[in-house]
Amino acid sequence: MSLVESPVRSASSGIEPLRQEIFALKRKLNAVILAHNYQVAEIQDVADYVGDSLGLSQHAAKTSADVIVFCGVHFMAETAKILNPSKVVLLPDKDAGCSLEESCPADKLAEFQKTNPNFYTIAYINCSAAVKALSDAICTSGNAVKIAQAAPKERDLLFVPDENLGSWVMEQTRRPMTLWRGNCYVHVEWTASIIDRIRREHPGAPLVAHPECVRAVRLLADEVCSTEKMVDYCKRTTASAIIIATEAGMIHRLQRECPDKKFIPAPTENCRCNECRFMKLNTLEKLRDCMANLHPRIELDQSIIERARLPIDRMLEISARN
Numbered sequence: 001m002s003l004v005e006s007p008v009r010s011a012s013s014g015i016e017p018l019r020q021e022i023f024a025l026k027r028k029l030n031a032v033i034l035a036h037n038y039q040v041a042e043i044q045d046v047a048d049y050v051g052d053s054l055g056l057s058q059h060a061a062k063t064s065a066d067v068i069v070f071c072g073v074h075f076m077a078e079t080a081k082i083l084n085p086s087k088v089v090l091l092p093d094k095d096a097g098c099s100l101e102e103s104c105p106a107d108k109l110a111e112f113q114k115t116n117p118n119f120y121t122i123a124y125i126n127c128s129a130a131v132k133a134l135s136d137a138i139c140t141s142g143n144a145v146k147i148a149q150a151a152p153k154e155r156d157l158l159f160v161p162d163e164n165l166g167s168w169v170m171e172q173t174r175r176p177m178t179l180w181r182g183n184c185y186v187h188v189e190w191t192a193s194i195i196d197r198i199r200r201e202h203p204g205a206p207l208v209a210h211p212e213c214v215r216a217v218r219l220l221a222d223e224v225c226s227t228e229k230m231v232d233y234c235k236r237t238t239a240s241a242i243i244i245a246t247e248a249g250m251i252h253r254l255q256r257e258c259p260d261k262k263f264i265p266a267p268t269e270n271c272r273c274n275e276c277r278f279m280k281l282n283t284l285e286k287l288r289d290c291m292a293n294l295h296p297r298i299e300l301d302q303s304i305i306e307r308a309r310l311p312i313d314r315m316l317e318i319s320a321r322n
């Protein structure tokens with residue numbers, strides 16, 4: 001979704017001076033602000049583009065801006081840097097990580113790959129640049145099925161690091177894969193029993209779930225898809241209320257795109273566990289500060305950039321096919 005800088009939508013008037021500072025810095029730096037669908041509302045509202053990991057990578061690949069301000073998590077900003085090695089890539093909070101990225105250290109993956117020289121490694125984009133450099137193809141939740149289908153038939157597929165996305169891809173493609181045992185600490189919070197309860201409370205409301213959810217939840221869903229495809233589904237459906245099983249920031253994006261529909265965030269058992277603590281480290285103040293200081297900035301070894309670029313380019317090329 002592309003935005004213009006004038007309208008104040010969800011932002012309260014108290015933050016207007018901060019927004020204006022950000023717009024001024026953006027012009028001064030010739031910067032583009034890219035934001036993931038899970039970012040806080042105030043950040044989504046100042047971004048030039050808001051979307052899922054695939055849309056963000058595609059935007060990063062074609063931007064003519066000199067500075068990329070990436071409001072998301074570390075692996076997303078790294079991907080933008082790999083695609084734009086000569087540009088400055090900023091991340092408002094350098095500690096914005098991801099439990100999936102943490103679950104798959106590059107040295108452990110390299111060790112495991114030695115157990116089968118015929119492995120073709122598909123890495124979910126939620127991994128470090130070093131893991132990307134060890135992979136044959138990258139995928140996002142928006143194109144994982146397509147990437148697995150395009151993998152050479154004679155190779156044994158290894159899917160890292162999300163076992164839930166991996167098992168969903170296997171169900172869709174009927175192609176066996178060895179799965180790395182990682183997961184998203186947010187999406188595994190939803191259970192079949194809690195989803196069952198919310199569905200009974202809202203009869204007639206379809207359930208849309210992210211493929212990082214466990215199988216028992218995916219089986220109860222009317223649609224399983226990436227965050228951007230959730231927007232498409234919600235625009236298309238005739239239902240006036242939709243239950244959403246993904247990170248809480250998504251509701252703001254959906255409400256903007258479909259103002260006449262009601263979105264019901266699927267509850268988790270005891271806590272606000274549907275908020276990703278990493279995504280929520282970024283704030284509007286930190287966004288302004290990183291632009292003012294040109295820091296924190298993503299820096300990567302040239303050799304990692306070169307090796308990680310190949311599987312990302314492969315993903316972008318396969319994704320562009322009809």
Ligand code: 13P
Pocket residue numbers: 037051052053054126140141142184210212225226227228247
């Ligand atoms: P999407 O690519 O579907 O936006 O997912 C990113 C992510 O981190 C999900 O937890």
Ligand code: SF4
Pocket residue numbers: 073097098099100101126184185186187212247276277278279
């Ligand atoms: Fe990672 Fe999960 Fe947060 Fe997405 S929601 S960034 S997969 S920890």
